Amino acid sequence: MNAPLGGPTLAQERKLVTSIPGPRSQEWSARKSHAVSDGVSVGLPVYTVAAGGGVIVDADGNSLIDLGSGIAVTGVGNSAPRxxxxxxxxxxxxxxxxxxxxxxxxxxxxxxxxxxxxxxxxxxxxxxxxxxxxxxxxxxxxxxxxxxxxxxxxxxxxxxxxxxxxxxxxxxxxxxxxxxxxxxxxxxxxxxxxxxxxxxxxxxxxxxxxxxxxxxxxxxxxxxxxxxxxxxxxxxxxxxxxxxxxxxxxxxxxxxxxxxxxxxxxxxxxxxxxxxxxxxxxxxxxxxxxxxxxxxxxxxxxxxxxxxxxxxxxxxxxxxxxxxxxxxxxxxxxxxxxxxEKLDDRAVEIEHTIREHFVRLQDTDARIGDIRGRGAMMAVEFVKEDGITPDPGLTAAIARHSHQNGVVVLTCGTYGNVIRFLPPLSISNALLMEGLDVVAEALSVS
Structure with missing residues (x-):
């Protein structure tokens, strides 16, 4: 797994050159199954070789938009220069x-x-x-x-x-x-x-x-x-x-x-x-x-x-x-x-972008039950048409479609019906919007 350079030299783009996961990631998944306990599961089995800004690059050369930050860890980005x-x-x-x-x-x-x-x-x-x-x-x-x-x-x-x-x-x-x-x-x-x-x-x-x-x-x-x-x-x-x-x-x-x-x-x-x-x-x-x-x-x-x-x-x-x-x-x-870098201010900007994006969708889709969070810690709770019953199946379908189309999202919630957004604070506006558009597309086809 020869890694391209990370950090600021890494192209900030979503690029799919294989299906997700690609053949090299599938090879590593097979090796994992023989080496790692089954108790350690993987949400998106693409094997990372580089990451930075707002993207993760996998072993097959796919570049995915990162809306998870390794579960809120890489707020400054995966390879911040300092x-x-x-x-x-x-x-x-x-x-x-x-x-x-x-x-x-x-x-x-x-x-x-x-x-x-x-x-x-x-x-x-x-x-x-x-x-x-x-x-x-x-x-x-x-x-x-x-x-x-x-x-x-x-x-x-x-x-x-x-x-x-x-x-x-x-x-x-x-x-x-x-x-x-x-x-x-x-x-x-x-x-x-x-x-x-x-x-x-x-x-x-x-x-x-x-x-x-x-x-x-x-x-x-x-x-x-x-x-x-x-x-x-x-x-x-x-x-x-x-x-x-x-x-x-x-x-x-x-x-x-x-x-x-x-x-x-x-x-x-x-x-x-x-x-x-x-x-x-x-x-x-x-x-x-x-x-x-x-x-x-x-x-x-x-x-x-x-x-x-x-x-x-x-x-x-x-x-x-x-x-x-x-x-x-x-x-x-x-x-x-x-x-x-005043990243607290950047988190507020990210909140506005995510909230506005889903508020517009909520006007026409009753399955968006709640939009909540603060800063770059935002979530959407998905429900059935009655507006309150949790819909974990829809949530899983949205996550699956997003993953297949090069966007890393995470689910959560006691009922398994929440998509959480935790982008690195170093993500660009263009990448953030593109990622959110893919999630919206996932909702429309699910």
Whole structure:
């Protein structure tokens, strides 16, 4: 698989030279079936040789429009120049020492930057890890240490990871939980604000229902933490009604409960703000981040109030690879790219383009039930002609047609009836519009 040059030298075009997947990708798929566990499935079996800007080039020379960003990871693009240079420089110095053995300054600088950028002016501390699930697990550990309580509340439609504890927090059974139990104990679930499906309850009304459930079924005296995604990701890009999160934060403050914002998918300019919590004017006690933090390298973090983060005893947090020096170098360059290139503003432009595109289609197609999201984290929920019943079959057909015609899209939602749009913030307007046109064509023929 000889790769063409990536980054800015890569032609920004949709080009199909074979069917999707092409013969070389099919060869690699056959090899995968003999080498990789069947439990690791693939949504679109085209084997990547280069990527950058808004395209992915496969082993057959096809160039596909990327509307997925590796599930919201490559917000700055797959081969952003600052990130590439930073990684090359870091590799040439050293690849690993383990921060807990002999530390290095890039870890500290990433922590300083996270403490500066996350919401709130209070003193903060950060700890670095490898994955979003690992960050969530450690946030729960920290909250339990600080409060000396054990119960945790997550919400309907939540996704927090695939480890044992985070599977317990995650709501959706298939494919994430089925057959993998028993899960960690003392985890409870409350109703979330889902305006399209809860009768358009106000945020305050939805919060009252959730808080009533928490008080009656768990008890504030037992509750260490509430954890929620400011926009629920895998659950369907659900944007809670205004006031919902604010009421939860206020209740948590009044009851010595740590409020954790899981910003793994929403963080780093993705929603038009550096962090989605800013849209609601909330200041979480702890924030978990990953995905868009390091331009594609594995890194995650927990950032929060100093007194909470410092409640854990020395050596209670850490891990062999947590805050790897190469990933930290990539994170510093990635964050610089978000800021210098004003990619939060670019996310707002992308939102307007996607929203307007589907609002026009919705006027004549009742199967578009809801258009929602913020920034470059947008989604369309597809329903049957009655306007409310989920239609996962239509959604799958749209994704399949889009893939066959050179556009990478992702599905999501508890009911499997949502197409999510997570383009890299480096995508051009022309590519974005062309990709959306292919999705619209898929809807028209499905």
């Amino acid at each position: 990130v590439v240079q930073a990684v090359q420089d870091a590799v040439a110095q050293f690849t690993h020492t383990c921060f807990m053995v002999t530390p290095y300054d890039s870890y500290v600088r990433v922590a300083e930057k996270l403490n500066e950028l996350t919401p709130g002016e209070h003193p903060k501390r950060s700890a670095l890890f490898n994955s979003g699930a690992e960050a969530v697990e450690n946030a729960i550990k920290i909250a339990r240490q600080y409060t000396k309580k054990t119960a945790v509340v997550a919400f309907d439609h939540a996704y927090h990871g695939r480890t044992n504890l985070t599977m317990g927090l995650t709501a959706k059974n298939m494919p994430y939980k089925s057959g993998f139990g028993p899960f960690a104990s003392d985890i409870y679930r409350a109703q979330v604000s889902y305006p399209f499906r809860d009768g358009a309850l106000s945020g305050a009304e939805a919060a009252k229902i959730a808080i009533d459930q928490i008080e009656k079924q768990v008890g504030a005296e037992n509750l260490a933490a509430i954890i929620i995604e400011p926009i629920l990701g895998e659950g369907g890009f659900i944007v809670p009604a205004d006031g919902f999160l604010n009421a939860l934060v206020d209740w948590a403050r009044d009851n010595n409960v740590v409020f954790i914002a899981d910003e793994v998918q929403t963080g780093f300019a993705r929603t038009g703000k550096m962090f989605a919590s800013e849209h609601y004017g909330i200041v979480p006690d702890l924030i978990t981040t990953a995905k868009g933090i390091a331009g594609g390298l594995p890194l995650s973090a927990v950032t929060g109030r100093q007194e909470i983060m410092d409640a854990t005893h020395p050596s209670g947090l850490g891990g062999t690879y947590g805050g790897n020096p190469i990933a930290c170098a990539a994170a510093l360059a990635t964050i610089e790219t978000y800021i210098e």
